[in-house]
Amino acid sequence: MSSVRAARVRGLADLVARPGASLELLQEGAPAAGSFEVVDGRSFCFACPRCGALAALTLGAAPCAWFWNGSEAAPSLSPALFHAGCWHGWLRGGYFEGTP
Numbered sequence: 001m002s003s004v005r006a007a008r009v010r011g012l013a014d015l016v017a018r019p020g021a022s023l024e025l026l027q028e029g030a031p032a033a034g035s036f037e038v039v040d041g042r043s044f045c046f047a048c049p050r051c052g053a054l055a056a057l058t059l060g061a062a063p064c065a066w067f068w069n070g071s072e073a074a075p076s077l078s079p080a081l082f083h084a085g086c087w088h089g090w091l092r093g094g095y096f097e098g099t100p
């Protein structure tokens, strides 16, 4: 499976909170799939690396939240991420790596 570079952007978190933002972004063509923004080290907002749909994850301690390596240049998260029916995989070392 191909990997998608995770790209740090600004303003994504604001868009995640707005209904319809995902569709709006697709129409504008940006930010690209795989974009992300970390908010206060507690929330990881990202655009699905396949379809660009926006999502937000809570960062913290497993098993109730995702562990983030603290890097915005080469972020890693665990456990795996998924967008139901669309994409499933890992964010490791700054790349979204899809699993079959």
Ligand SMILES: [Zn+2]
Residues within 6 Å of the ligand: 048, 049, 050, 051, 052, 053, 083, 086, 087
């Ligand atoms: Zn998707």
